[in-house]
Amino acid sequence: MKRASIKDIAKLAGVSVATVSYVLNKKEGSRIGEATREKILEIAETINYIPNKMARSLKTNKSKLIGLIVADISNDFYSGMARYIEDEAMKLGYTLLIGSSDENPAKFKKLTELFSEQQVDGMIIAPVMDSDETVQKLINDQFPVVTVDRYLTHTAVAGVRVNNDEVSEEVCRFLAGKKFKEIAYVGYDTRLPHLLDRQQGFEQQSEKEKVQIQKILVGLDNIAGEVHQGLDLYFQNSNNRKAVYFSSNKLAVAGLAYFIQKNIRVPEDVSVIAFDETDAYSLFPVEIDYIQQPLDEMAKTAVQLLDDQINGQPSRKSMIFPARLIHKKSVQ
Amino acid sequence: MKRASIKDIAKLAGVSVATVSYVLNKKEGSRIGEATREKILEIAETINYIPNKMARSLKTNKSKLIGLIVADISNDFYSGMARYIEDEAMKLGYTLLIGSSDENPAKFKKLTELFSEQQVDGMIIAPVMDSDETVQKLINDQFPVVTVDRYLTHTAVAGVRVNNDEVSEEVCRFLAGKKFKEIAYVGYDTRLPHLLDRQQGFEQQSEKEKVQIQKILVGLDNIAGEVHQGLDLYFQNSNNRKAVYFSSNKLAVAGLAYFIQKNIRVPEDVSVIAFDETDAYSLFPVEIDYIQQPLDEMAKTAVQLLDDQINGQPSRKSMIFPARLIHKKSVQ
DNA sequence: CTGAAAGCGCTTACAG
DNA sequence: CTGAAAGCGCTTACAG
Numbered sequence: 105m106k107r108a109s110i111k112d113i114a115k116l117a118g119v120s121v122a123t124v125s126y127v128l129n130k131k132e133g134s135r136i137g138e139a140t141r142e143k144i145l146e147i148a149e150t151i152n153y154i155p156n157k158m159a160r161s162l163k164t165n166k167s168k169l170i171g172l173i174v175a176d177i178s179n180d181f182y183s184g185m186a187r188y189i190e191d192e193a194m195k196l197g198y199t200l201l202i203g204s205s206d207e208n209p210a211k212f213k214k215l216t217e218l219f220s221e222q223q224v225d226g227m228i229i230a231p232v233m234d235s236d237e238t239v240q241k242l243i244n245d246q247f248p249v250v251t252v253d254r255y256l257t258h259t260a261v262a263g264v265r266v267n268n269d270e271v272s273e274e275v276c277r278f279l280a281g282k283k284f285k286e287i288a289y290v291g292y293d294t295r296l297p298h299l300l301d302r303q304q305g306f307e308q309q310s311e312k313e314k315v316q317i318q319k320i321l322v323g324l325d326n327i328a329g330e331v332h333q334g335l336d337l338y339f340q341n342s343n344n345r346k347a348v349y350f351s352s353n354k355l356a357v358a359g360l361a362y363f364i365q366k367n368i369r370v371p372e373d374v375s376v377i378a379f380d381e382t383d384a385y386s387l388f389p390v391e392i393d394y395i396q397q398p399l400d401e402m403a404k405t406a407v408q409l410l411d412d413q414i415n416g417q418p419s420r421k422s423m424i425f426p427a428r429l430i431h432k433k434s435v436q
Numbered sequence: 437m438k439r440a441s442i443k444d445i446a447k448l449a450g451v452s453v454a455t456v457s458y459v460l461n462k463k464e465g466s467r468i469g470e471a472t473r474e475k476i477l478e479i480a481e482t483i484n485y486i487p488n489k490m491a492r493s494l495k496t497n498k499s500k501l502i503g504l505i506v507a508d509i510s511n512d513f514y515s516g517m518a519r520y521i522e523d524e525a526m527k528l529g530y531t532l533l534i535g536s537s538d539e540n541p542a543k544f545k546k547l548t549e550l551f552s553e554q555q556v557d558g559m560i561i562a563p564v565m566d567s568d569e570t571v572q573k574l575i576n577d578q579f580p581v582v583t584v585d586r587y588l589t590h591t592a593v594a595g596v597r598v599n600n601d602e603v604s605e606e607v608c609r610f611l612a613g614k615k616f617k618e619i620a621y622v623g624y625d626t627r628l629p630h631l632l633d634r635q636q637g638f639e640q641q642s643e644k645e646k647v648q649i650q651k652i653l654v655g656l657d658n659i660a661g662e663v664h665q666g667l668d669l670y671f672q673n674s675n676n677r678k679a680v681y682f683s684s685n686k687l688a689v690a691g692l693a694y695f696i697q698k699n700i701r702v703p704e705d706v707s708v709i710a711f712d713e714t715d716a717y718s719l720f721p722v723e724i725d726y727i728q729q730p731l732d733e734m735a736k737t738a739v740q741l742l743d744d745q746i747n748g749q750p751s752r753k754s755m756i757f758p759a760r761l762i763h764k765k766s767v768q
Numbered sequence: 769c770t771g772a773a774a775g776c777g778c779t780t781a782c783a784g
Numbered sequence: 785c786t787g788a789a790a791g792c793g794c795t796t797a798c799a800g
Contacts, residue, residue, distance in 0.1 A: 107577075107793095109792090109793055109794085110793065110794065111793075111794095119770075119771085120770070120771045120772075121771090121793085121794080121795095122770075122771055122772080122773095122795080122796080123769090123770060123771070125794070125795060125796085126770090126795095126796095129795085135769060135770080136769070136770075137769060137770085140769085140770085152577070154549070154552050154553055155553055155793090155794085156494075156553070156555060156792090156793050156794065157553045157554050157555065157794095158490045158493050158494050158499065158554070158555045158792095158793080158794090159494055159776090159792070159793035159794035159795090160793080160794055160795075161490050161776090161794090162488075162490050162491055162494060162775095162776045162777065162778085162792090162793080162794070162795095163775075163776050163793085163794055163795045163796085164776085164794085164795070165776075167490065169533075169554070176519065177509070177515055177518055177519050177522065178515045178516045178518070178519035179515075180512070180515075180715070183509055183510045183511075183512075183515035183518075184510045186509055186510070186515075186534075187508065187509050187510035187536060190509065190534070190535065190536060194535075199533055199535070199550055199551075199554055200533065200534055200535070201501075201531055201532065201533055201534075202518075202522070202532055202533075202534045203522065203526075203531070203532070204519060204522060217486070218531055219531075220486050221486055221487055221488070221489045222489050222490070222501070222531055223488060223489065223490045245439075245484070357715055357718060357719060360719050361718045361719060364719065364721055382715070382716070383512070383689055383714070383716050384714070384715050384716035384718070384719050385719065386689060386693045386716070387689060387692050387693060387696065387716045387717070387719045387720040388696075388719040388720075389696055389721065439777095441776090441777055441778080442777065442778065443777075443778095451786075451787085452786070452787045452788075453777090453778080453779095453787090454779080454780080454786075454787055454788080454789090455785090455786060455787070457778070457779060457780085458779095458780095458786090461779085467785060467786080468785065468786075469785055469786085472785085472786085487777090487778085488776090488777050488778065489778095490776095490777080490778090491776070491777035491778035491779090491792090492777080492778055492779075493778090493792090494776090494777080494778070494779095494791095494792045494793065494794085495777085495778055495779045495780085495791075495792050496778085496779070496792085497792075769800105770799105770800085771798105771799090771800085772798095772799090772800105773796100773797100773798090773799105774795100774796095774797095774798105775794100775795090775796100776793105776794085776795090777792105778791100778792085779790100779791090779792090780789100780790095780791100781789100781790095782787105782788095782789090782790105783786105783787090783788090783789105784785105784786085784787085784788105
């Protein structure tokens with residue numbers, strides 16, 4: 105079907121398209137006579153007029169679309185984040201385009217291009233490894249961009265994230281205070297800065313605390329398998345009291361599943377702290393100590409930073425939010 | 437910054453915009469001379485030309501955008517579904533707009549309007565209660581629509597879903613075969629047809645099997661609380677062997693958390709079957725029997741049905757996929 | 769208070 | 785092999 109246009113309304117009302125446009129956009133000046141105004145509104149209603157935002161965008165150069173690129177929208181963490189971003193974006197009148205990069209720089213780049221072509225007003229992105237060049241290009245084009253969760257070391261771009269290093273230090277101090285002498289750090293084998301921060305914050309603090317760290321770094325292809333392998337080693341290698349710091353909720357779920365399978369009790373046999381929460385913890389026999397990111401505030405800030413840029417206030421500031429270590433019952 | 441347009445390229449190359457448009461769209465005819473072709477391509481490359489799909493859409497009346505409306509993108513089930521839909525949509529050259537309705541018909545309607553205005557080529561929707569009118573309006577406008585997961589009883593619209601009733605019958609037969617005499621059905625207090633199918637399939641089969649059903653129907657505002665209350669009653673009221681059928685993964689997670697809290701063992705004290713899977717099950721001490729929906733195939737089919745409609749093959753067929761009861765260790 | 773006109777960035781018959 | 789021109793559905797200075 106052919107959709108009704110402003111032109112159809114104009115014809116039916118016997119006025120010009122300009123007049124129709126003015127009343128539909130309810131310009132405050134209210135320069136249009138009340139009679140014609142009502143007539144136009146009525147006609148628009150009856151012929152079920154739906155404005156074409158693309159035509160509008162073409163003229164105004166604002167699409168009211170924003171693109172969100174996450175690693176994987178089916179991942180708990182990102183779908184939660186996406187929801188907060190969606191809500192905030194809607195409030196400001198934006199609609200959300202979503203794409204998953206799968207940690208693949210080529211796909212990430214493709215997504216930025218796709219979104220650019222669709223004329224999004226800006227993008228909120230969780231950049232993957234080796235995507236610096238892609239992001240730099242957006243920045244060079246003065247394209248509004250805000251990073252979430254992750255950040256780039258070689259590219260100045262607005263972003264929101266938590267104090268990954270500091271909160272990892274806190275975890276280390278806390279466990280050292282519980283007299284653990286050899287702690288396993290379960291993380292990804294990665295160059296992503298925010299994950300390195302988690303790892304390095306933990307490592308650096310461990311030196312001060314005279315605590316040994318056993319690193320278990322896994323690839324993305326076989327997370328559960330490699331976590332299990334790594335924990336096998338950790339549990340065989342020494343007789344010290346055991347504690348494990350999982351640097352993501354996915355890793356934690358893999359590790360906790362291992363403990364169940366091996367009948368390793370938490371916290372009697374091993375103390376546990378995890379980065380990020382997930383519903384899954386509620387089914388574990390013991391409440392898990394975890395690090396909580398203020399996702400709602402971060403999402404809100406990300407959208408607002410983006411909106412500011414879109415409205416011509418260029419900004420490259422990084423907002424760093426405090427993550428909190430929530431104490432439950434998985435450390436003793 | 438002002439983005440480069442086809443006009444800029446034309447000027448630089450000393451040709452008309454028409455010529456530029458032809459080579460950029462690589463029309464097979466290859467009517468354009470190789471020399472000009474190469475020149476244009478080179479210029480486009482160097483000035484970093486990005487086509488404006490909105491302008492294109494305005495002319496061609498195809499946006500290559502599709503809208504996805506789910507109840508809540510942060511919900512495991514929908515984010516998983518969204519991911520499959522994203523992948524399939526991308527394959528066919530579509531970009532995905534996503535919105536969450538929160539089971540709110542007004543919000544659902546708003547989203548359909550928003551997406552219409554953004555000129556999406558079609559929508560994949562999980563309709564909420566009392567949204568029949570909204571969907572009917574889309575259908576009347578011949579707007580391409582496909583429902584997923586859910587469906588509408590009073591409106592003929594293309595859709596994909598599983599055989600909710602039959603698989604619930606199977607669950608009932610299976611549990612009856614295990615000699616349970618009084619089974620708890622945990623579901624939502626809802627009028628959503630696909631959920632009623634789950635419930636009614638179960639109930640009807642229970643009559644044939646001479647099995648008692650205790651229904652625990654909860655609202656959306658306090659899922660965990662009401663599930664716990666309902667299970668309290670079920671466990672107090674009789675001395676029969678216990679079995680619980682949870683009609684969604686959220687309900688199952690709430691119920692399993694209750695069992696942990698109350699030290700009720702699965703399957704020794706209670707047998708459990710859940711609709712849909714979630715990562716969370718992996719942290720429960722016992723592997724959960726669950727009903728698996730073929731999400732990938734359903735997503736794929738949904739996108740293809742939509743693509744067919746967009747390409748002018750109107751269809752209102754419902755595709756019903758077989759859900760499978762996956763046996764694990766939570767029933768004895 | 770209202771309209772004619774230009775233009776946003778494209779595509780596409782049509783003519784040459 | 786290439787270009788002039790119309791038009792998609794809007795907005796918005798400008799003129800009256």
